[in-house]
Amino acid sequence: MTREPITMHSVTKRYGNHVVLDGVGLVLEPGTVTALTGPNGVGKTTLVRLLLGLETPDWGSVTGVAGLRRAAVFQEDRLCAHLDAVANVRLVLDRSHRASAVDELALVGLEPADLTKPVRELSGGQRRRVAIARALAVGADLVVLDEPFTGLDAGTKPAVMEYVRERLTGRTAVLITHDPTEAEFLGARVVRLRHSPGLGL
């Protein structure tokens, strides 16, 4: 659990001449879930990349993230295709927690027979569940979930959402979603990003 809020102070981020974020301010209170919504291209993914330390702001700053253990469900699954589901989860766990990988995967509904297959042989929905289990098994201080439930079939989605809600209890998390019910289910504070009028977008 984070001790101080994670704060973005007037963050501006541009790629070449394209301004993606213009003076964005955001406070993430420790132990809360914040849902980012807004139209495509508004900079939601860029914002979470800044939180994950994958980008640095051109102006402004992000504070409260130093030393944080971070985890993410990216928009794409970003799994090692040749490794099986268990190996993918174990890869991100500390040596002492590696035994829990199988349990976490069982909690997202993966059958034992699917655990030892290379993940490239799993369906899109199964890979998504592996990616979710990987992010939530870590016990991170800050969890980023970029459209985590996309690709899940209707049969497994409720159980996976329940698993996510349980695992996020007491953690600081950012959820990117276009579905208000997902935000509501996770008890998230909703922050809507919009294009800056000054940018002519």
Add this chain to the structure above:
Amino acid sequence: MPTPSRSVEQCREMTSTSAANGEAASRAKRVGRPLVAALFWVAVWQFAAWSVDKDFLLASPWAVMTRLAELAFTIDFWGTVGWSLARIAIGFVGAAVVGALAAALAAASRMVDTLVSPLISTIRSAPVVSFIILLLLWTDTSKLSAIVAFLMVLPVMYASVLEGIRHRDRSLLEAARVFRVPFASRVAAIDMPAVLPFFAAACRVGVGLAWKSGVAAEVIGVADGSIGERLYEAKLFLSSEDILAWTLVIVVLSVACESAVLRLLRRVPGRVERSAS
């Protein structure tokens, strides 16, 4: 279609028999085609030898095989093969290790890349004979084939491994950074699988190159006890039988080394997966 009266066991047996037949046919094709091609070229060789009709210019396949059989029953032959094999293998392995390490450093540091790349380009472009002559001035002939094989294989290894490193999946590397995956695990799970196909391709090219350049160095340097020295003597005595017999030995050794290296590399992914998890 199985008739309803056939038992499940009978159907299974039929399926497995037809699968075994299919496998045998495909294996026969795999082995048969190169065999037919080899026989065709041996026939062409035999025809050419008849046409030339001078053994010292072009010995017949039979004469070469007979000579090879004679050689194979001497201790000297195996000593010579071992001498060249050991030095060329040292050159090849050295180039693989140094090339891969240099590529890893060049990928990590632009300064290393700037420093090393021109050197590698120069080695790649310079004629092999220039190195051999220079090395003859600097060192004794026993080390010549190892150093020349090393120099010829190094640029291939360096360029291929660097290419492999640059082809790594950036999105996976980002994920590894976010999750703070330890360096060794990252190398095993992300870097190695990306680099291995490039490394294997370089090995395939490199083994042949090591043998060609290594033996050339032995011939020019007349390295004592080497295959190159035997080739040089065969030239002096106008013995095309010996030249062709030793050439055949080199081809067989090169193909055997290539096959051994690739077989070894095929085992790596399994080990890497185990160490990644």
